[in-house]
Amino acid sequence: xxxxxxxxxxxxxxxxxxxxxxxxxxxxxxxxxxxxxxxxxxxxxxxxxxxxxxxxxxxxxxxxxxxxxxxxxxxxxxxxxxxxxxxxxxxxxxxxxxxxxxxxxxxxxxxxxxxxxxxxxxxxxxxxxxxxxxxxxxxxxxxxxxxxxxxxxxxxxxxxxxxxxxxxxxxxxxxxxxxxxxxxxxxxxxxxxxxxxxxxxxxxxxxxxxxxxxxxxxxxxxxxxxxxxxxxxxxxxxxxxxxxxxxxxxxxxxxxxxxxxxxxxxxxxxxxxxxxxxxxxxxxxxxxxxxxxxxxxxxxxxxxxxxxxxxxxxxxxxxxxxxxxxxxxxxxxxxxxxxxxxxxxxxxxxxxxxxxxxxxxxxxxxxxxxxxxxxxxx
Amino acid sequence: xxxxxxxxxxxxxxxxxxxxxxxxxxxxxxxxxxxxxxxxxxxxxxxxxxxxxxxxxxxxxxxxxxxxxxxxxxxxxxxxxxxxxxxxxxxxxxxxxxxxxxxxxxxxxxxxxxxxxxxxxxxxxxxxxxxxxxxxxxxxxxxxxxxxxxxxxxxxxxxxxxxxxxxxxxxxxxxxxxxxxxxxxxxxxxxxxxxxxxxxxxxxxxxxxxxxxxxxxxxxxxxxxxxxxxxxxxxxxxxxxxxxxxxxxxxxxxxxxxxxxxxxxxxxxxxxxxxxxxxxxxxxxxxxxxxxxxxxxxxxxxxxxxxxxxxxxxxxxxxxxxxxxxxxxxxxxxxxxxxxxxxxxxxxxxxxxxxxxxxxxxxxxxxxxxxxxxxxxxxxx
Numbered sequence: 076x077x078x079x080x081x082x083x084x085x086x087x088x089x090x091x092x093x094x095x096x097x098x099x100x101x102x103x104x105x106x107x108x109x110x111x112x113x114x115x116x117x118x119x120x121x122x123x124x125x126x127x128x129x130x131x132x133x134x135x136x137x138x139x140x141x142x143x144x145x146x147x148x149x150x151x152x153x154x155x156x157x158x159x160x161x162x163x164x165x166x167x168x169x170x171x172x173x174x175x176x177x178x179x180x181x182x183x184x185x186x187x188x189x190x191x192x193x194x195x196x197x198x199x200x201x202x203x204x205x206x207x208x209x210x211x212x213x214x215x216x217x218x219x220x221x222x223x224x225x226x227x228x229x230x231x232x233x234x235x236x237x238x239x240x241x242x243x244x245x246x247x248x249x250x251x252x253x254x255x256x257x258x259x260x261x262x263x264x265x266x267x268x269x270x271x272x273x274x275x276x277x278x279x280x281x282x283x284x285x286x287x288x289x290x291x292x293x294x295x296x297x298x299x300x301x302x303x304x305x306x307x308x309x310x311x312x313x314x315x316x317x318x319x320x321x322x323x324x325x326x327x328x329x330x331x332x333x334x335x336x337x338x339x340x341x342x343x344x345x346x347x348x349x350x351x352x353x354x355x356x357x358x359x360x361x362x363x364x365x366x367x368x369x370x371x372x373x374x375x376x377x378x379x380x381x382x383x384x385x386x387x388x389x390x391x392x393x394x395x396x397x398x399x400x401x402x403x404x405x406x407x408x409x410x411x412x413x414x415x416x417x418x419x420x421x422x423x424x425x426x427x428x429x430x431x432x433x434x435x436x437x438x439x440x441x442x443x444x445x446x447x448x449x450x451x452x453x
Numbered sequence: 454x455x456x457x458x459x460x461x462x463x464x465x466x467x468x469x470x471x472x473x474x475x476x477x478x479x480x481x482x483x484x485x486x487x488x489x490x491x492x493x494x495x496x497x498x499x500x501x502x503x504x505x506x507x508x509x510x511x512x513x514x515x516x517x518x519x520x521x522x523x524x525x526x527x528x529x530x531x532x533x534x535x536x537x538x539x540x541x542x543x544x545x546x547x548x549x550x551x552x553x554x555x556x557x558x559x560x561x562x563x564x565x566x567x568x569x570x571x572x573x574x575x576x577x578x579x580x581x582x583x584x585x586x587x588x589x590x591x592x593x594x595x596x597x598x599x600x601x602x603x604x605x606x607x608x609x610x611x612x613x614x615x616x617x618x619x620x621x622x623x624x625x626x627x628x629x630x631x632x633x634x635x636x637x638x639x640x641x642x643x644x645x646x647x648x649x650x651x652x653x654x655x656x657x658x659x660x661x662x663x664x665x666x667x668x669x670x671x672x673x674x675x676x677x678x679x680x681x682x683x684x685x686x687x688x689x690x691x692x693x694x695x696x697x698x699x700x701x702x703x704x705x706x707x708x709x710x711x712x713x714x715x716x717x718x719x720x721x722x723x724x725x726x727x728x729x730x731x732x733x734x735x736x737x738x739x740x741x742x743x744x745x746x747x748x749x750x751x752x753x754x755x756x757x758x759x760x761x762x763x764x765x766x767x768x769x770x771x772x773x774x775x776x777x778x779x780x781x782x783x784x785x786x787x788x789x790x791x792x793x794x795x796x797x798x799x800x801x802x803x804x805x806x807x808x809x810x811x812x813x814x815x816x817x818x819x820x821x822x823x824x825x826x827x828x829x830x831x832x833x834x
Contacts (some may be wrong), residue, residue: 410753439498440821
C-alpha cells in the first residue's frame with residue numbers, strides 16, 4: 076500500500092515537473108506552440124484515471140495514442156463504433172472469453188497475449204479459421220499506464236503473429252478498489268471450412284483421444300507466482316494460438332470429431348464435458364499422459380493432479396480410430412504439437428464416466444473438478 | 454520423479470499383490486482398517502482395491518481431520534469470522550464443510566467475512582504481521598502432524614509479542630480415536646464391525662513414534678502396521694498385516710522405517726507439550742464425545758487462545774438425519790450404504806463432512822471409484 080502511494084506521489088510530482096517544463100517552453104516560444112498541439116499521454120509515469128473512460132477527449136486520446144497505434148489496421152483507423160467486414164461464405168463461429176488472471180504478467184506471457192490466444196483457440200476448436208477479434212478493457216483507476224501499454228502491445232504482437240486483427244473495441248474505467256488492474260474480454264469470429272464438422276457431441280465409442288502436448292504448464296507457472304505459494308520453477312506458461320496447428324490437423328483429417336482446449340479445470344474437465352455431451356464414456360492411460368517432470372514435481376508437493384491444472388496452448392482431439400496415427404503425425408510435425416500423444420479411447424458407457432488406468436495397475440474415475448483448484452488462472 | 458516413482462512402480466505392485474494373494478488364507482476374511490484419510494485417498498486414487506484378493510477388505514477409518522470436525526466447531530469458526538476487524542486464516546479443506554443454517558466458511562466469505570486460505574500456521578502468522586490493524590485467528594485443525602507447527606506459531610507469536618494473533622484450537626489425537634473405535638459396541642459387543650488389524654499413518658508416527666500403538670496391539674490383540682502414503686507403502690503394509698494375522702501375532706510393525714522411529718520426534722513432542730494440554734473431552738463427528746481425545750492451549754498461552762479471547766461457547770449440533778457420516782467414520786457403513794450418497798450429497802453440495810475433504814471416504818469413493826458401483830466394463834483394446 077505504502078509503496079503504491081509513494082509511487083503515485085512520485086508520478087504526480089514528475090507530472091508537475093513535466094508541466095513546468097512545458098510552461099517554460101510555452102513562455103520561451105512566446106506563444107508559438109503549434110496550433111492543435113496535444114501533450115502526449117505520459118506512458119512512463121502516468122496512471123489510468125476516470126477521465127480515460129469518460130468517453131471524452133481523454134478517452135479519445137488513449138484510443139488514439141495507445142490502442143490505434145498498437146493494433147493499427149484499416150478498420151480501427153476508420154474510427155467508427157463498429158467494424159464493417161465482408162461476410163465470408165460458409166458457416167461462421169463466434170466465441171468470447173473474459174480474462175481476469177492474477178498476476179497480470181507471468182513467465183511465458185501476460186494477460187494481453189493470453190486474451191488473444193484464448194479467444195483464437197475457442198474459435199479454432201470448431202475447426203474454424205479465426206478472422207477478426209474485438210477487445211474490451213475494464214481498467215481500474217490508478218493502474219499504471221506503462222503496464223497498460225505493455226499489455227496492449229503484447230496483444231498487438233500476438234494478434235499480428237496469429238494473423239488475426241483486432242478490429243473493434245471498448246474501454247471502461249472503474250474506481251479504485253472496484254477492479255483489479257485490468258480485465259480484458261475478447262470476442263472472435265471465424266469461418267469453418269466446408270466438410271468440417273467438429274463438435275463436442277461427436278465422440279463415438281472406439282474413437283482415439285489425443286492431446287497436443289504436455290499438461291499443466293500454464294497453471295503451474297501461475298501458481299509459482301501466487302503470494303501464498305511462491306516457489307521457484309523454470310516452467311513457463313504454454314499460452315499460444317492453436318489455429319495453425321488445427322489447420323494442419325484438419326487438412327490431414329477433415330473428419331476429426333471433437334477438438335477442445337483444456338483450460339480451466341484441465342484435461343479432466345474437458346474429457347468429462349465431451350463425455351457428457353457425446354453421451355459416452357472414456358478410458359485414458361496414466362502412463363501415456365505427457366507431463367513435464369517439473370510440473371509433476373510441483374503438483375506432487377502442492378497436492379494437485381496435473382489432469383486438473385490449466386493449459387493455454389494445448390488441445391485435446393477425438394478422432395476415428397483409423398485416423399489416429401495420421402492426426403498424430405500432423406500434430407507432431409507442427410512445433411505446437413511436437414509432444415502430442417494418443418492417451419486413450421472413447422467407450423460405450425451410459426454413465427458417461429471418464430476412467431483412467433493408473434500406472435500403478437488399478438483403475439479409477441477421473442471426475443469433474445470439484446470446487447476451485449486455483450482462482451483467476453486465466 | 455526420483456524418490457517418488459520408486460514408490461509407485463506398477464510392476465512391484467503386482468509382485469506384492471501376488472504375494473498377498475498367495476499368502477491370504479482363502480478360508481478366512483481379513484478386515485483391515487486404514488485409519489487415516491490419506492491412506493483412503495491413496496487406496497482410491499491408485500485403485501489398490503483392484504489389486505487385492507476378494508477376502509482382503511479395506512475399511513475406511515475416521516482419520517480425516519476435516520471429516521471429524523463437528524458442525525458446532527464450524528459454527529464457532531463462522532461466528533469468529535463474522536466479527537468486525539477479525540480475519541480468519543484457515544486451511545482450504547474446511548471452507549466447504551457444511552455448518553448450521555445452510556452456511557459454510559465459503560458462504561460466510563461470500564457474505565463479506567474476511568476468511569483467508571493458508572497453507573500453514575506460518576502463513577497465518579505472517580498474515581497477522583502484515584495486518585497489524587486486524588485481529589488474525591488461525592483455525593487450527595488436524596491430528597498430530599499439524600499440531601507441532603501450530604505450537605511453533607504460538608511460541609513465535611509469544612516471543613515476538615505479536616498481540617493480534619490467536620489460535621482456534623481443534624487439534625485431535627489419533628490413538629484416542631482408535632481406542633474409541635475398538636471400545637465401540639459394534640466392535641466389542643455386537644461384532645457387527647469385524648476389525649482384524651490397522652494401518653497406522655506414518656506422518657503421525659514421525660511425530661509420536663510407534664510406541665503409542667503398542668497398547669492397542671497388546672490390549673485389544675490387533676496388529677498395527679505404520680505405513681507411508683505411497684501406494685506401494687500401503688500394499689506392503691497390507692501384506693505385513695496378512696502375515697501377522699496368519700501367524701496369530703498382534704504387534705506394532707513399522708513399514709515406514711525411512712522416517713519413523715519408536716520414540717518419534719522428541720523435539721516436536723516437547724513443543725506440543727509446552728503449549729498444549731489434554732481436553733477432558735471433545736466432540737468428534739461420528740464418534741461423539743471422546744474423552745481425552747483433543748488438545749487445548751495451556752493457560753500460560755491463554756492470550757493466544759481464541760476460545761478464551763473471544764469467549765467462544767460450544768454448542769453441539771446434530772448431523773442431518775439422512776447423513777450416514779457418523780457410521781461411515783466408525784467403519785460401520787460404506788459410502789454406498791448412505792441413501793444420499795451421490796444423489797443429494799455430492800462434492801459440489803456436500804450434506805456430510807465425508808463428502809467434503811478429498812480424504813473423506815465418500816469424496817474418495819465418489820471421485821475415484823464411483824464407476825465400480827455400476828460395473829462399467831471398459832472395452833479397450
